[in-house]
Structures are given as structure tokens and as C-alpha cells.
Amino acid sequence: MIPAPAFAxxxxxxxxxxxxxxxxxxxxxxxxxxxxxxxxGAPPAPARHRGIHKIFLGFAPGVGKTYNMLAEAIxxxxxxxxxxxAFVETHGRKGVLELVPELEVIxxxxxxxxxxxxxxxxxxxxxxxxxxxxxxxxxxxxxxPGLKHAKRFEDVEVILSAGIDVVSTMNIQHIESLNPVIFRxxxxxxxxxxxxxxxxxxxxxxxxxxxxxxxxxxxxxGDIYAPGKVxxxxxxxxxxxxLLALRELALRQTAExxxxxxxxLPGEPAPAAMYERIAVCVGGNETGQELIxxxxxxxxxxxxxxYILNVRTLSADDEPERLAANLQFxxxxxxxxxxxxxxxxxxxxxxxxxxxxxxxLLLGLPRHRxxxxxxxxxxxxxxxxxxxxxDFHLVALxxxxxxxx
Numbered sequence: 001m002i003p004a005p006a007f008a009x010x011x012x013x014x015x016x017x018x019x020x021x022x023x024x025x026x027x028x029x030x031x032x033x034x035x036x037x038x039x040x041g042a043p044p045a046p047a048r049h050r051g052i053h054k055i056f057l058g059f060a061p062g063v064g065k066t067y068n069m070l071a072e073a074i075x076x077x078x079x080x081x082x083x084x085x086a087f088v089e090t091h092g093r094k095g096v097l098e099l100v101p102e103l104e105v106i107x108x109x110x111x112x113x114x115x116x117x118x119x120x121x122x123x124x125x126x127x128x129x130x131x132x133x134x135x136x137x138x139x140x141x142x143x144x145p146g147l148k149h150a151k152r153f154e155d156v157e158v159i160l161s162a163g164i165d166v167v168s169t170m171n172i173q174h175i176e177s178l179n180p181v182i183f184r185x186x187x188x189x190x191x192x193x194x195x196x197x198x199x200x201x202x203x204x205x206x207x208x209x210x211x212x213x214x215x216x217x218x219x220x221x222g223d224i225y226a227p228g229k230v231x232x233x234x235x236x237x238x239x240x241x242x243l244l245a246l247r248e249l250a251l252r253q254t255a256e257x258x259x260x261x262x263x264x265l266p267g268e269p270a271p272a273a274m275y276e277r278i279a280v281c282v283g284g285n286e287t288g289q290e291l292i293x294x295x296x297x298x299x300x301x302x303x304x305x306x307y308i309l310n311v312r313t314l315s316a317d318d319e320p321e322r323l324a325a326n327l328q329f330x331x332x333x334x335x336x337x338x339x340x341x342x343x344x345x346x347x348x349x350x351x352x353x354x355x356x357x358x359x360x361l362l363l364g365l366p367r368h369r370x371x372x373x374x375x376x377x378x379x380x381x382x383x384x385x386x387x388x389x390x391d392f393h394l395v396a397l398x399x400x401x402x403x404x405x
Contacts (some may be wrong), residue, residue, distance in 0.1 A: 051160040054204040055139065056169045059250040060243060062215055062224035064208045065169040066090075066137055070099040073135055073167065077103065084131035086159070086166075087121040087152075089138055093223065103135075113144045120147065123155045126164070133165045140174035140192040153198050172250040175199055177297060177333050180290035185245040188237065196300075196333055207254040212243035256301055276304040280330075280362040281349060283310060284318030287397035288326035291364040294395055296333050298360070307356060308337045311348030346382040353387050362393040 056065040066088060077083045085105040090096045106129055109122035120143060126134055136159070141152040149155050156166050173182045176193040183189055199205065218224055219238055280295035282288040292308055299306035308330040310323065330337050342348030353361060361383070383392070 049163040051163050051165040052204070053156070053160055053165070053202040054167045054206065055199065055202045056167070056206050056208050057172060057199075057250060057253070058169070058208045059172050059246040060215060060238070061091075061171070062218050063210045065171075066093075067095050067099065068206075068208050069135055069137070069167050069169055070096065070103065073133065074099065074102050076133060082132035084126075084129060084134055086126045086134040086136045087138075088135060091224075092226070095223075104131075106131075106134075111144050111146065113146075118144055120144065121152060121155055123148070123158060126159055127162055130162065130164060133167060134159055136166055136168045139168045139170040139198070140194045142192050151192075151194075153194050157198075170194060170199075172246060172253055175253070177293050177300075178249060180293045181249070182246075184290060186237070186242045196296075205254065205257050207250055209247070209250070212240050212247060215243060216240070276302050276359045277357055278302075278304060278306045278360045278362065279309050279349075279353060279356065279358045280306065280335075281309050281311070282323075282326050282330075282364075284320060284323030284326065286322060287364055288322065289329045290397050291362060291395055292326065292330045292333070292335070294393075295362045296330075296335060298362075298393075299335075306335050307352075307358070308335050309349065309352055310337075310339045311345050311352075312339060312341045313343065313345055313348070346379050346386075349383060350386045353390060358387075358390055360391045360393065361387070362395055364395045364397045 056069050058065045070088065073083045073085075083103060085100065085103050087108065088096070088100060088105075090100060106125050107122060108119040109125070111118045111120050121136065136152065136156055139153050139156065143150055143152060143155075149158075156168060159166055172178065173186075173188075173190050174192060174194050175196060177196050179190055179193055215224075216234065216238060219230055219233060222230065225233055276299075278295055278299045280292055282291055295306055295308075308327065310318075310327065312318075327337050327339075338352065340348045340352055342351065349361070352358070380392075383390075
């Protein structure tokens with residue numbers, strides 16, 4: 001963990017969907033180029049001479065991700081490394097504006113979109129320049145239509161595959177598996193996400209941390225947003241409750257990364273948790289993605305297989321579109337999705353759990369309704385009776401009827 005400097009800098013917490021609010025501003029800076037799309041649940045095949053990827057991770061705008069990225073780049077340049085800015089978004093922040101001129105900046109690509117002139121990362125120019133280290137801000141950014149890749153992290157994959165080291169930035173709320181959790185905690189639907197494998201595959205993750213109180217003071221001083229935007233930001237996203245929740249998620253993510261790194265040290269015994277096998281039972285309801293996300297995070301911490309199970313019965317009343325969206329969300333995370341037909345829900349779950357030797361089973365129920373009202377009266381007793389070696393997680397989810405979107 002590194003303390004953030006006095007001047008806040010970072011990628012936006014919740015970037016808007018296209019189109020962006022206006023034409024890009026700031027000093028001339030980086031253009032899209034080659035490579036096939038890498039979107040989806042599984043990472044691309046590793047390159048023979050792949051670059052090293054380092055991510056500065058934060059929990060909100062203004063914690064200091066971009067500033068710290070630039071400060072490290074200047075130190076590396078002073079040590080003799082060939083460093084260039086592929087894309088940095090200054091957001092007009094003083095500390096960042098003071099550091100950018102100390103580095104070489106690769107010109108950006110100008111893209112016309114709905115009457116706007118947008119400045120985007122020029123992937124072709126980065127590959128042609130081929131620095132030893134490229135700086136790429138806002139990893140979760142969505143590219144405008146017409147570029148070769150839909151997402152900036154796809155551009156980064158191409159740069160890494162070319163043997164160029166990349167230092168990038170992103171906020172915790174853009175990690176795909178955390179999307180439902182962020183929505184529940186803050187009420188904000190994050191539209192721009194990065195697949196978990198991108199973060200997990202990165203060679204180094206550095207948490208840029210600051211207390212919520214200090215971050216709010218930076219906001220009040222005008223270090224993060226223009227004065228006209230400060231009151232709205234403080235009244236909505238920058239409330240202490242939101243910042244505390246997001247900071248806790250960022251700290252937990254960092255702790256999980258440390259556990260994973262420790263487990264891969266030479267000579268460390270395989271953890272017992274590797275013998276766990278998790279199944280998440282989902283249907284076509286609104287809270288399905290939140291339940292999948294919960295199970296995925298548990299499996300990630302335990303480093304064990306996870307199955308997303310949908311049991312179809314004659315009496316099932318799943319909404320087809322929601323069910324398809326839930327299962328696709330699971331596939332995008334990289335989970336094994338299994339659909340089974342059965343005469344009754346309990347029988348389908350029991351058969352699958354025995355077949356796959358499941359050790360932990362997740363079931364969801366609305367937060368404001370008891371399980372006896374939500375689940376069939378015979379389901380849990382039968383599961384408890386027929387699966388005596390399985391640990392059950394009854395996850396309280398937000399009540400759809402009481403949820404405000």
C-alpha cells in the first residue's frame with residue numbers, strides 16, 4: 001500500500017457510457033492497432049515474450065493512482081528505462097499536469113464521434129514507438145465505435161503481447177465480479193468493467209490508499225473535480241458510507257492477492273481449500289448475478305472449482321431473459337455453467353452435488369423475506385438430509401420488490 005500524494009489523480013470511478021460528456025481536453029497525448037479481440041471469460045494464450053503488467057488500483061477518483069503511476073515512471077526514466085505515456089487522463093488536476101511534461105508523450109488518435117473530436121489511445125503509434133514501458137490510464141475505458149477494440153484493456157493486451165511493459169490504473173468497482181456488489185452498496189450501476197482474469201493475470205497490483213476523510217477534504221479543496229461539480233459529488237458518490245464500503249472492497253482485494261501470491265511461493269504446501277468444490281444455484285431472477293458474484297469471490301479466495309447450476313423443472317417460473325443474462329455473467333467470469341432438467345428442484349441439486357462431489361452450496365433468498373416463504377418447504381430439509389457432507393450458504397439478497405433502481 002502506498003500513500004497518495006497531496007494532489008489527487010486517478011481514473012474516473014464510474015466512466016459514462018458512450019458518448020462521453022464532451023470532447024477530450026488536455027495536452028496532446030496517444031492510437032488503435034492490431035490484434036484480435038480478447039473479450040470474454042477466458043484470457044488469451046500467453047505470448048512468448050510478454051510484457052510485464054502493473055496495475056495501480058484504487059477505490060475512488062482522487063486517491064492518487066495516476067499521480068503515483070507518473071511518479072514511478074519518472075523514477076524509472078531517471079534509472080535509464082525507456083518510458084513513454086501511451087494515454088494519461090489529467091482531468092485538469094494540478095499534480096498530474098505538473099508531472100506529465102517530464103515524460104515523453106505519444107500523440108493520441110483523434111476520433112470523430114457525434115460531432116465531437118475525441119482523443120483516444122493510438123495503439124498503432126504505441127507499437128511503432130515500442131518503448132520499454134508504456135503508461136496507460138483508465139484500464140476500464142470504453143473505446144468509441146470504429147476503433148479496432150471495444151475496450152482499452154484489449155489494447156493493453158496487444159501492447160503486452162508485443163513485449164512492452166505496461167503500467168495502468170483502475171478502480172475496484174470496475175472488476176467484473178464485483179459489479180453486483182457495487183450496485184447493492186452504492187446504487188450505482190457500473191457500465192464499464194474489466195474481466196477478472198485481466199486483473200488476476202497482471203504481474204503486480206499496487207493499492208493506492210487514502211482515508212475517506214482525506215479524500216473528501218481533497219474534493220472540498222477542488223483537487224479532484226471542478227468547483228461546480230463538488231456539491232453534487234459530495235451529496236452522491238462521495239458520501240462517507242460509499243467511500244468506506246469501496247475502500248473495504250479494495251483492501252480485501254489486495255489481501256486476497258497477497259494470499260494468492262503466498263500460496264504460489266516455492267515450497268509452500270497446497271492449501272486444503274483446493275479440495276473444496278462450490279456450486280451456486282441460480283434461476284432467472286434479478287438477484288442471480290449478485291449470488292454468482294458472491295460464490296465466485298469465495299471460490300477465488302479458496303482457489304477451488306465453482307459451478308453455476310440451473311435446474312429446470314416443469315414448475316419453474318424463471319424469466320428467460322434474466323436467466324440468460326445471469327448465466328452469461330457467470331461464463332464471462334470463467335465459471336462452469338451447468339443446466340440440468342429434473343422432476344423437482346431438490347432432486348436436481350442433490351444429483352449434481354453428488355456427481356461433482358460438491359462441498360459448498362450457495363442458495364439465495366430475499367433479504368426481507370424468510371426462507372420458509374421463499375423456498376419450497378421441503379427443499380432445505382431434503383438437501384440437509386441427502387447431502388450431509390455439504391456446507392450450505394443461505395445468502396441474503398436485496399429484495400426485488402423493495403429495490404429502487
